[in-house]
Amino acid sequence: MWFPFWRSRDRFSFDExxxxxxxxxxxxxxxxxxxxxxxEALRSIAELITYGDQHNSGFFELFMEKQVMGEFxxxxxxxxxxxxxxxxxxxxxxxIQNLKSEHAIYYMFSNExxxxxxxxxxxxxxxxxxxxxxxxxxxxxxxxxxxxxxxLVKTQNDEVVSFPLYVExxxxxxxxENMIRTAVRALTLNVYHVGDDCVNRYVxxxxxxxxxxxxxxxxxxxxxxLNKLISDxxxxxxxxxxxxxxxxxxxxxxxxxxxxxxxxxxxxxxGRLITDNILQLLIFPLLLPSLTTKVVNDLEIAxxxxxxxxxxxxxxxxxxxxxxxxxxxxxxxxxAFIPKCETKTxxxxxxxxxxxxxxxxxxxxxxxxxxxxLRFDHSNSSSSLQTHPVEIMENGCYGSHLALREALLSYVxxxxxxxxxxxxxxxxxxLQTKELDESMLDALGILPQRKQQKKLLLQALVGEGSGEEQxxxxxxxxxxxxxxxxxxxxxxxxxxxxxxxxxFHKLGASPRVHRFQVLDALVSLFCRSKISxxxxxxxxWLLRQLLPYSEAEFNSHHLKLLNDSYKDCAGALKQEIxxxxxxxxxxxxxxxxxxxxxxxxxxxxxxxxxxxLLLSQKSSSEEFPGESSFTAGERMCELVKVFVLLxxxxxxxxxRILPEQPPLKPPADVSEDSRAKTASLDASGPKPGTELRLVxxxxxxxxxxxxxERHFHFLAITLGTSGWVILAEExxxxxxxxxxxxxxxxxxxxxRIDDKHSRWLHLRIRPSTLPFADPAKFGAFGKSKTRxxxxxxxxxxxxxxxxxxxxxxxxLEEIDLQSNEVERRLKPLLDLENTVDPSNPSSCPPESSxxxxxxxxxx
Numbered sequence: 001m002w003f004p005f006w007r008s009r010d011r012f013s014f015d016e017x018x019x020x021x022x023x024x025x026x027x028x029x030x031x032x033x034x035x036x037x038x039x040e041a042l043r044s045i046a047e048l049i050t051y052g053d054q055h056n057s058g059f060f061e062l063f064m065e066k067q068v069m070g071e072f073x074x075x076x077x078x079x080x081x082x083x084x085x086x087x088x089x090x091x092x093x094x095x096i097q098n099l100k101s102e103h104a105i106y107y108m109f110s111n112e113x114x115x116x117x118x119x120x121x122x123x124x125x126x127x128x129x130x131x132x133x134x135x136x137x138x139x140x141x142x143x144x145x146x147x148x149x150x151x152l153v154k155t156q157n158d159e160v161v162s163f164p165l166y167v168e169x170x171x172x173x174x175x176x177e178n179m180i181r182t183a184v185r186a187l188t189l190n191v192y193h194v195g196d197d198c199v200n201r202y203v204x205x206x207x208x209x210x211x212x213x214x215x216x217x218x219x220x221x222x223x224x225x226l227n228k229l230i231s232d233x234x235x236x237x238x239x240x241x242x243x244x245x246x247x248x249x250x251x252x253x254x255x256x257x258x259x260x261x262x263x264x265x266x267x268x269x270x271g272r273l274i275t276d277n278i279l280q281l282l283i284f285p286l287l288l289p290s291l292t293t294k295v296v297n298d299l300e301i302a303x304x305x306x307x308x309x310x311x312x313x314x315x316x317x318x319x320x321x322x323x324x325x326x327x328x329x330x331x332x333x334x335x336a337f338i339p340k341c342e343t344k345t346x347x348x349x350x351x352x353x354x355x356x357x358x359x360x361x362x363x364x365x366x367x368x369x370x371x372x373x374l375r376f377d378h379s380n381s382s383s384s385l386q387t388h389p390v391e392i393m394e395n396g397c398y399g400s401h402l403a404l405r406e407a408l409l410s411y412v413x414x415x416x417x418x419x420x421x422x423x424x425x426x427x428x429x430x431l432q433t434k435e436l437d438e439s440m441l442d443a444l445g446i447l448p449q450r451k452q453q454k455k456l457l458l459q460a461l462v463g464e465g466s467g468e469e470q471x472x473x474x475x476x477x478x479x480x481x482x483x484x485x486x487x488x489x490x491x492x493x494x495x496x497x498x499x500x501x502x503x504f505h506k507l508g509a510s511p512r513v514h515r516f517q518v519l520d521a522l523v524s525l526f527c528r529s530k531i532s533x534x535x536x537x538x539x540x541w542l543l544r545q546l547l548p549y550s551e552a553e554f555n556s557h558h559l560k561l562l563n564d565s566y567k568d569c570a571g572a573l574k575q576e577i578x579x580x581x582x583x584x585x586x587x588x589x590x591x592x593x594x595x596x597x598x599x600x601x602x603x604x605x606x607x608x609x610x611x612x613l614l615l616s617q618k619s620s621s622e623e624f625p626g627e628s629s630f631t632a633g634e635r636m637c638e639l640v641k642v643f644v645l646l647x648x649x650x651x652x653x654x655x656r657i658l659p660e661q662p663p664l665k666p667p668a669d670v671s672e673d674s675r676a677k678t679a680s681l682d683a684s685g686p687k688p689g690t691e692l693r694l695v696x697x698x699x700x701x702x703x704x705x706x707x708x709e710r711h712f713h714f715l716a717i718t719l720g721t722s723g724w725v726i727l728a729e730e731x732x733x734x735x736x737x738x739x740x741x742x743x744x745x746x747x748x749x750x751x752r753i754d755d756k757h758s759r760w761l762h763l764r765i766r767p768s769t770l771p772f773a774d775p776a777k778f779g780a781f782g783k784s785k786t787r788x789x790x791x792x793x794x795x796x797x798x799x800x801x802x803x804x805x806x807x808x809x810x811x812l813e814e815i816d817l818q819s820n821e822v823e824r825r826l827k828p829l830l831d832l833e834n835t836v837d838p839s840n841p842s843s844c845p846p847e848s849s850x851x852x853x854x855x856x857x858x859x
Contacts (some may be wrong), residue, residue: 004289010174011044011047012048012051013799014058014059014062017048017049017059017063018053018066020044020048020057021045021062021071022043024038024041024045025066025071027078027751028078029078030075030078030080030081031080031481035079035081035083035084036719038075038079038851039083039087039486040082042072042091043090043091044092045063045068046090046094046552048094049063049095049099050094050098051098053098053100053101053104056622059357060101060104064107066656069108069111069369070087070109070111070113072091073113073116073117076120076162077096082123082129084414085122085129086128086129087148089117089129089133089136090134090136092108092117092136092139093135093136093139095108096139096140096143096679097142098107099141100319101591102681102846104147104149104266105143106148106151108149109140109143109148109152114140114151114152115164117136118137118164118165119827120163121308124193125316125370125424126440127177129171129181129789130180131179134172134180134183134184135183136528137165137168137169137183138183138186138187138190139150139191141165141187142190144191146189146194146195149191149194149196149199152165153198153202155198158198160199160201161199161202161257163199163203163614164189164201166191166199166202166203166208166386167185167208169184170184171189171541172184172210173211173214173218176213177265178251185258187858188211189258189262190263190267192265192267192270195263195265195266200269200270201269203267203270204267204270204273209273211595212270212273212277212300213273214254215258215259216274216275216277216282217258217281218255218769219252219255219282220281220286222251222252222255223282223287223301223305223309224286225303225615226245226249226305227302227305229241229244229248230302230305230613231302237499245613245614246614248279249613252309252312253312253316253404254594255422255652256312256316257316259274259316262274263317263318263319264318265846271319271321272321273324274319274322275319275321275732276497278317278322279314279325279326279498280498280823282309283310283313283326283329284329284337284500286301286306287301287306287309288329288337289337290303290306290617291303291306291411292405292407293409302420303411303415303422304418305525305613307411307425307426307612308423308425308612308613310326310426310429310611311422311425311426313433314326314426314429315429315609316799318435320435321434321520323436324435324436324437324440325490325494327430327436327440327443327495327695328440328487328491328493328494329404329494329500329502330404330408330444330504331407331444332403332494332501333403333502334402334404334708336501336502338501339403343782344639368673373737376488377645379821383853395781405444405445406513406561408426409423409518409521410475411423412424412522412524412525412539413525413528416532416611417530417532417535420525420531420535420539421538421611421612424538424539424542424614425538426517426614427446427542428541429609430446430448431448431542433606433677437486437487439487440486440487442515443511443515444518445515445516445518446515446546447511447515447517448545448546448548449546449547449548460689461600477742519543519546521556522539522542522543522544522546522556523561523562524560524561525539526646526649527541527562527565529560530606532635533641533642534641534643535640536642536687537596537600537606537641538605538606540596540599540600540648540649541599542651543600543649558653559653562646562650562653563650565646566643566646566650569617569639569646569831570644570718570830572639573585573639573642573643573826574823574830575642577823577826578630578697578819579636579747580629580633580636580747581632581633581636581666581748581770582721582822583634583722583723583745583747583768583818585600585637585822585826586664586721586822586826588640588770589643589662589826589829590643590661590662590664591643592640592641592711593644593648593661594661596645596648597648597658597660600648600652601658606626628790629764629766629767629791630767632748633770633802643663662829663828663829664826664829665824665825665827665828666758666825667720667721668821668824670719670720670722670773674698674718675715675716675717675718676718676719678693678695678696679692679693679695679716680692680693681719682689682786683719683724685719685724686724686726686739687741687743688738688739688740688742688743690739691737691739691740692726692728692737692738692740693736693737694715695736696711696713696715696810697713697715697738698713698798698803698807698810699713699714699730699803700797700799700804700807701798702794702796712727712728712729712731713727713729713738714727714796714798714807715810716746716807716810716813718746718818718821720821721818721822721825722818722822723747723748723815723818724743724744724745724746725744725746725749725763725794725811727741728740728741729741744763744765744766744768744792744794745765745766745768746811746815746818747815748764748791749764749784749811749815750764751807751808751811751812752807753805754795757797758801758804759797759798759800759803760796760797760798761795761796761798761804761807762793762794763793763794763795763796764790764792766791
């Protein structure tokens, strides 16, 4: 019966389209016998209409004349085969996507055929059918504008009462399949960006407005799942767990970007709905309370996760009301979010655990009084204001006067690395949130000084308040102790709309006091140990933002604390000169100096917020033994980073220009009587195959393989800050000359004569470079791809005891020369007599001394 369909015809002709539609009309039922014909007919019609739209409008005129859309609907009604439904949805999707003619689109959307297909009861248990259906809906949404959207809605009294495309789509908004969720979101954005007022009112009124609260509820669930994933990863760390966290983070940020895109459509009520739902379903009941508690409404979420999420929300969702309400909430007491004090602590161990590390180190003046309190000491200030003491604990519970901003600062002064990093990220994000009113930043104590000066200048110019008096007074950096109407309005909104009681005035504090609390917390951070250098650099960036010109607020008390920490760090760095990696100390210090300068002077923090969620990828003792050179190299680099930061902060604290390079002495000239000169070694060093003189060389034997002993001449040579132990092979035809066969770093060789064999000399041989500085050897997040990295061991056998002792003396002598050269080059940095004296700021080295001809480690 269907054989004529397969006869040869011109595929792209009116006759072909007419033939296909006529045959389709003749179909009275669809079953297993004729389904292949129906499927092929539907596919061919889509192909012909697409071709005709580009070449000949007559094809679509014939399509309308034959009322093919009605035939499509009829075929769907009489079909009992899923494959026909699949092809029908695909056919219409292809036509809609490829039609350029507005006339053709209008026809496709008219006559209620499209709404019938949208609301048809497909069997979505078939996943492929659901996928085609969602693609069909998305294709329709791609053609929406203010004219076409009217063809897909039903109105009554100029109000939309039915919009099947939108209603059916959001049914699948939270489907388990990510591709389906993505398609639905794209569809809704197409609807929102049309800008039809009637449609906008429809989507923001009940019951359709529930979609936005459901979005936030779904997002909340993702946040809790992320926290569980992080908790599980801490118990079982590994690359797969880290990848899972990053994937979950991507999903969460995609959700927030969707919120942002929805808001950008410009529908006023949508922004309000999203703001209210984020605050009432996520921020107030979960994120803010979890900064201080572990269990909230039987849902667990850690402080670090909350800090990350707060950063993401502020950074991505650009809603002024949302940003300012969150900022105002940070000024509220903890009791506003935690009705009872019976929950477990989250991030604080106990009242005793909140004592500042700086207090433990003897810096007790920074935070006087109760453990964990943040106080501002005005002894060095012209102001007589006194800070209201912040009590962290009361009978095992959090003090009623402790505001969330103080909890945030407590993490900075006494939290672990992740908590410090998270808190700094929140402060930095608030600082960079353009939607945030300056009065909020001022109240939080993080209004940059340049903005303070601008505000005071404007007040002075317009004669408002005491702006002129403060601008030109000795305490020019202080602000008025009153809070702007903007903050008052949001505090009133917190109370009336969300039931959160927050009275900033009752706390007895002022913006100036809050600013000093932030500065005190940052200085306390720089005095802490066991905090990674990367995190300290983030604190340096924040301080640089707050005090770009280092005015009087950075007082002598702060300078003393920084100077004490600097001296401790400089002392530790001096020990590294005699340590395992002195030959790379100058190079690492120059590199880190430039990186640190870029980091604290950058316009924004270096790291993405998600890094605070990842475990620090430090080597475990199983992979790298505690005494290995790898571990020592990590320690040295970390120490250099901290030292460089403290040095730059001291330079910056006096308002001096930070030099591009550290103040180092240039390389010394090579002495004529040095072993390097005697051996005729050039600046390139003893590479394998290099020829050198063996004047001071000592014959020895060594076996690199069992049973294969080799004869060499041994030399220890220093060239500037570099040094090597060399095994050279004597040239038979050139007396007193040899070829370098093996060269290893002199530093960390740790020479030792064997206790039982006085002619044997044991040496430890470390790598010539820091392995983690080589990207090829290290994977993501600094984790080594090599599972075993241990130092080598040489045992050299000499002819007699005297030769062995001579070799030992040669090594010790060259090590001493090498260390002395490193110390000489670092002297401008390590000379503690030139360190800043807080009682005499002029004691700082002049800026001219902070220039370096070269950071090279060679002579």
